[in-house]
Amino acid sequence: MLISMPGRDQSTEAWSAETFSALARTPVDGPDPVVWPFTPYYTGNPFQSVLYSRFTARNLVAVPTFRATDLITTTRGWPGDVPLVVHLHWLNQVLARAGDDRAANQAVDRHTELLDTLRERGARLVWTVHNVLPHDTRFEAQEVRLREQVVERADLVHVMSPRTPEAVGDWFELPPEKVYRCDHPGYQGVYPDWVSRAEARRRLRIDDGAVALLLTGAVKPYKGIADLLEAVDRVSRARPGRIVLIVAGKPDDAPETRDFVAAAAAHPAVRLLPAQVPDADIQVLMRAADLVALPYRRSLNSGVLALALTFGRPVLLPSNSGSLPVVEGGAALVYRPDGVGALTEAVFGCLEADFAALDRAAAAAGRRIDRTVVSERFAADMRAWADTGVVPGSAPVAEISVDLGPLSGVAAGIPPGAGG
CATH class of the missing domain: 3.40.50 (Rossmann fold)
Structure with a gap:
């Protein structure tokens, strides 16, 4: 036929x-x-x-x-x-x-x-x-x-x-x-999900003892990319080897984005994949990450958040996010949107987070939006x-x-x- x-x-x-x-x-x-x-x-x-x-x-x-x-x-x-x-x-x-x-x-x-x-x-x-x-x-x-x-x-x-x-x-x-x-x-059943955390981290060369933040989706200035990189840099200098930022997504051609990509490529605490992520590799990013970072300057709804919760990944996001009600119950580390200082404090907080509790809450939030x-x-x-x-x-x-x-x-x- x-x-x-x-x-x-x-x-x-x-x-x-x-x-x-x-x-x-x-x-x-x-x-x-x-x-x-x-x-x-x-x-x-x-x-x-x-x-x-x-x-x-x-x-x-x-x-x-x-x-x-x-x-x-x-x-x-x-x-x-x-x-x-x-x-x-x-x-x-x-x-x-x-x-x-x-x-x-x-x-x-x-x-x-x-x-x-x-x-x-x-x-x-x-x-x-x-x-x-x-x-x-x-x-x-x-x-x-x-x-x-x-x-x-x-x-x-x-x-x-x-x-x-x-x-x-x-x-x-x-x-x-x-x-x-x-x-x-959520996106349950849409993307492959068979890679283990250990295998995902091996592929991205992330040590077991490091806390990995994931920034994914289109790489654009409104996502707070410059502030996030600055925050990760400050934490990395203070606590070497304890924080890793995974950046995976297609960059736009804005000057701020070009500067970000150049700086990220040269930073030892960043794993940069500056291209659209194939569907089969989304699982690698999500399984390697401890938290998905959403430090957006303005956000009402987020497909990346829904994707994170689909994989049971907690998120890091500002308190003015429109998506905050979705992560009620402890599926997020929430910070005040007061510039790079507040974001740096939040990234430091990630190093001391209770990830077992965050993961349980994220899995529950994912079920709510199945x-x-x-x-x-x-x-x-x-x-x-x-x-x-x-x-x-x-x-x-x-x-x-x-x-x-x-x-x-x-x-x-x-x-x-x-x-x-």
Whole structure:
């Protein structure tokens, strides 16, 4: 049987055809199918794959859409008897090509017109708030206006941290009647996990007696990279051989990042892997680390945190992090965000930490955001909302008990909407 798999060059027409093929395969005795395009679709990030992995069982047909503008084509002439929900994720694409304020304003206007067109065609809108503003914001006023326009038109706003309304409050407001909370899912079953701690440390040349901090994901200035390196340097000079910083991820081209990479490459307490980490090697990083460092200058939600908890790794993070509620119960070492001095004190504290207790708490926190628990709850709530229009409550995911079976759907390599 000839099949297709998602790829960056797949056409909008092909996705549309696959959507209606998926509709034809939905059970006749189940609820009416709801088509659920989500955009932008990032093939390198498993978040969306995991989030939608339980949709098929609810007759929700998740449709990957690389660009929001593609929806103008795929929804033209949309049949009125097929419910349509458009799910917006990161909004950074909207202003990505703007070179000045005028172009940024025009980009916001075009996006607003797009949303209005979708609503005129019968679509309901959902927005997931991933960040307060893009980490590399160039046009703050336009980014704020963009979010105000999205919130005004959205029927439901999905937040993953209870701190979200407060965190975004200085820039825009979230109407409480639209807000629905469901946690960032973990990544259980997504990445290999068979390497032992001893083997992982051997590969990275880390002594057993050293405390290893891991900084992973994209290497960017907003992640507090310069302060973290300075803190590790101070601790390393005072306690030689007791601290190691693992840096693994693709650096951006910012001057601060280039300086950081050069300094990290020359530092004896750093293990630097300045490239995107292959999926099979994520386990090496997580098993070698004692703590995952998240010293971000501004953070609302963190996929790296969810990944750390998936592997039962505790984290080091500032008290203003939006992710703090996720690690309640002792899964984190928390410090005041008062500059490199406070971070240095926190890194010194890592040397005396009770890692047995931290590991137990991190494993428990990982179970609370288990990908099956979260994705099952999200699918059930979105089905109920699609049927009734009532925004679901935000009960803790721990209240849901589901079979933690093999990962299904696109998280297992199957395009959303194509599973049966």
